[in-house]
Amino acid sequence: MQNVKYKRVVLKISGEALAxxxxxxxxxxxxxxxxxxxxxxxxxxxxxxIVV
Known part of the structure; x- marks a missing residue:
């Protein structure tokens, strides 16, 4: 198993990115x-x- 720096993350994705x-x-x-x-x-x- 890899050692990770964070146990929780927030990913904010714009509508433009999804297009x-x-x-x-x-x-x-x-x-x-x-x-x-x-x-x-x-x-x-x-x-x-995930925040869109």
Whole structure:
């Protein structure tokens, strides 16, 4: 198991970030990438709060 600095983090994501390169609505590829990143952090036993 990796040693992590924080046990809890807050991730603030803007609507623009979720739109990706489409500039409107939600981009599924962008969402998949963000979800994969969150999953990796979660698997390190870090609690993740998400604010959109």
């Amino acid at each position: 990706g390169e489409t500039n409107f609505g939600l981009d599924t590829e962008t969402l998949d990438g963000i979800a994969d990143s969150i999953k990796q952090v979660f698997e390190l036993n870090v609690e993740v709060a």
